[in-house]
Amino acid sequence: QSVLTQPPSVSAAPGQKVTISCSGSSSNIGNNYVSWYQQLPGTAPKLVIYDNNKRPSGIPDRFSGSKSATSATLGITGLQTGDEADYYCGTWDSSLSAVLFGGGTKLTVL
Amino acid sequence: EVRLLESGGGLVQPGGSQRLSCAASGFTFSSCAMSWVRQTPGKGLEWVSGITGSGGNPYYAGSVKGRFTISRDNSKDTLYLQMNSLRAEDTAVYYCAKGLGLGRFNELDYWGQGTLVTVSS
Numbered sequence: 001q002s003v004l005t006q007p008p009s010v011s012a013a014p015g016q017k018v019t020i021s022c023s024g025s026s027s028n029i030g031n032n033y034v035s036w037y038q039q040l041p042g043t044a045p046k047l048v049i050y051d052n053n054k055r056p057s058g059i060p061d062r063f064s065g066s067k068s069a070t071s072a073t074l075g076i077t078g079l080q081t082g083d084e085a086d087y088y089c090g091t092w093d094s095s096l097s098a099v100l101f102g103g104g105t106k107l108t109v110l
Numbered sequence: 111e112v113r114l115l116e117s118g119g120g121l122v123q124p125g126g127s128q129r130l131s132c133a134a135s136g137f138t139f140s141s142c143a144m145s146w147v148r149q150t151p152g153k154g155l156e157w158v159s160g161i162t163g164s165g166g167n168p169y170y171a172g173s174v175k176g177r178f179t180i181s182r183d184n185s186k187d188t189l190y191l192q193m194n195s196l197r198a199e200d201t202a203v204y205y206c207a208k209g210l211g212l213g214r215f216n217e218l219d220y221w222g223q224g225t226l227v228t229v230s231s
Contacts (some may be wrong), residue, residue, distance in 0.1 A: 002154065023191050037155070042222035044205055045155065047149075056219055088155050092216045097169050099145065099157035099215050 003028065004089055004102035007068040011108040012079055020074045020105045022089030028100055034072040036065055039104075047072060048087075071087045076107075084109050112136040112220045114206045119225030128227060132189040132206030137220075138202050139163070139187040144210035145218060146180065146191045148202035148227075158204070159191065160215040169215065174200075196229045203227075 005023040012018040022034065036049035047056050049065035052072065064075040072089055089102040113165045130146070145160040159180040161168045165194040179192040189206055203226050207218035 024205075033216060038138075039155075044223055045218075046221070047217065047219045050210065050217040050219075086154075090155075090157070090216055090218075096172065099160065099170050100149070101155040101157060104154040 002103040003093070003100050004091065005103045006102035008018045008089075008103070009106045009108065011110055013110050014079050014081060016079050017075065017077045018079060018107065019076075019088050020089075020107070022072045022074070022102050023055060024070050024072075024091065024100070026070060027095040028070075028093040029067065029072055029092055030056055030070040034065065036063075036072075036108060037088045037090065038083075039088065041085070045088065046068045050090045079109050081109050112208065114208060114220060114222035116222045116225040117205065119139040119204065119227045122196055122231065123231050124197060124229055126229075127192070127194045128196060130191040130193070130204055130206075130225060130227070132191075132222060134187045134189065134206075134208070137178045137208065139182075140184040141212060143212060143214050144182060144189045145207045145209060145215055146189075147205045147207055147218070147221075149205070149224075150199075150202045153155050156202070157215075160209070161189070167213075193227070196227075198229050200228060201229045 037045040039045040052067040053065040112133045116131045146158040177195045203224040205224045206222040208220040210217040
């Protein structure tokens with residue numbers, strides 16, 4: 001059971017918008033930056049959001065991130081079938097001096 | 111082009127040891143923190159350990175502290191993970207990942223393809 005809580009699954013139709021939540025505490029999300037990773041089937045994870053809301057080069061602006069208090073949210077607009085993947089949030093935990101990942105959310109584009 | 115190539119995975123008996131390596135290229139290795147992240151087949155990600163660019167500050171997940179040791183050789187652009195007292199629950203694909211900067215453990219912008227470690231008798 002992860003310290004960072006994500007919904008196990010979300011789904012939406014092509015072209016629609018979806019949000020994925022990540023809930024933590026003051027020792028992690030509340031006082032540290034959040035990153036988001038996309039893992040397509042059979043591949044290594046890929047960074048899609050860092051520092052709560054920044055996109056690495058090459059990541060389309062359909063992907064966005066936000067943070068409020070001890071929760072963070074990943075948003076994806078204009079859903080495409082190629083967005084079907086597992087998504088993980090991650091952050092530093094100041095009490096543990098370690099990186100934590102959420103349990104992951106499986107996105108299905110119907 | 112950034113490349114991370116892990117090696118050293120395989121079958122090891124419970125209680126045994128294994129050393130993983132990660133050869134890096136395409137970036138200034140000493141300027142970036144590096145991490146090991148593992149994933150049990152079909153399950154989620156677990157950060158295992160990270161080390162700063164200089165190699166002076168290692169960090170570990172509680173599940174491996176005291177058993178695993180991370181290190182790096184900046185002259186060879188190579189990251190290592192020495193794993194001792196291995197348990198069945200250490201079975202996973204181990205990824206090497208590059209941090210965005212010197213002390214950036216949470217922002218892993220490049221990942222290797224992973225190497226599978228199986229702990230079984």
